[in-house]
Amino acid sequence: MTPTLWGRATSVNVQKVMWALAECEIAHTRIDAGGRFGRTESDEFGAMTPLRRVPVWQEDGITLWESHAILRHLARGPAAALWPETSAERATADQWIEFTTTTLLPPLIGVFYQKVRLAPPDRSVDLLSTHLGGLDTALDILDARLADSPWLSGPSFSIADIAAGSPMYRYFTMDIPRPHRPALADWYARLTKRSAYRETVMTSYDELRGA
Numbered sequence: 001m002t003p004t005l006w007g008r009a010t011s012v013n014v015q016k017v018m019w020a021l022a023e024c025e026i027a028h029t030r031i032d033a034g035g036r037f038g039r040t041e042s043d044e045f046g047a048m049t050p051l052r053r054v055p056v057w058q059e060d061g062i063t064l065w066e067s068h069a070i071l072r073h074l075a076r077g078p079a080a081a082l083w084p085e086t087s088a089e090r091a092t093a094d095q096w097i098e099f100t101t102t103t104l105l106p107p108l109i110g111v112f113y114q115k116v117r118l119a120p121p122d123r124s125v126d127l128l129s130t131h132l133g134g135l136d137t138a139l140d141i142l143d144a145r146l147a148d149s150p151w152l153s154g155p156s157f158s159i160a161d162i163a164a165g166s167p168m169y170r171y172f173t174m175d176i177p178r179p180h181r182p183a184l185a186d187w188y189a190r191l192t193k194r195s196a197y198r199e200t201v202m203t204s205y206d207e208l209r210g211a
């Protein structure tokens with residue numbers, strides 16, 4: 001069976017997987033699901049994931065949901081180039097992936113909702129300010145790490161950069177204040193030089209805008 005990625009290309013969590021697949025030129029089929037494509041309420045989809053969210057990865061012997069679990073799975077197999085060599089660097093990659101889930105993504109998604117996804121009458125100045133505050137904290141931490149290390153897990157690009165780097169295109173293109181963080185800006189500039197990033201992540205999110 002050709003491995004299948006389920007999920008719409010405008011989802012930041014699907015983009016992580018698309019990016020890893022593109023970096024390593026892994027053959028697969030992608031089926032649009034979620035958002036305007038629907039499908040997630042079908043029995044077939046519910047049988048793959050109780051969350052009914054995207055992405056879902058299907059290959060012989062395994063059906064996986066949760067984008068970071070999919071990244072780790074690929075990095076232990078066909079995307080081994082994205083898994084650091086040493087045990088310490090692997091643990092460090094894991095640490096930054098967890099940080100992405102717990103500390104970076106919640107405020108970044110909150111800001112994205114307030115600036116893009118919600119229609120202007122549904123937006124809240126107070127919530128935007130709260131989310132921007134949380135985002136500042138997370139980005140200061142990332143900036144300090146990247147001042148010390150070229151990539152999040154150490155000397156080489158890894159799935160940690162994919163997890164944390166995927167939402168950065170939205171961060172750097174939304175109409176929001178962006179305090180100068182030199183190491184973060186340099187890391188992002190290096191991400192944008194990767195053709196796989198440009199093809200899978202640096203794509204329009206206009207269709208997600210609230211009316």
Ligand SMILES: N[C@@H](CCC(=O)N[C@@H](CS)C(=O)NCC(=O)O)C(=O)O
Binds near residue numbers: 012033034065067068
């Ligand atoms: N923690 C999950 C979150 C998955 C998630 O929230 N996916 C969103 C898209 S980014 C979703 O399925 N939204 C509903 C939809 O697209 O219909 C992961 O990392 O895979």
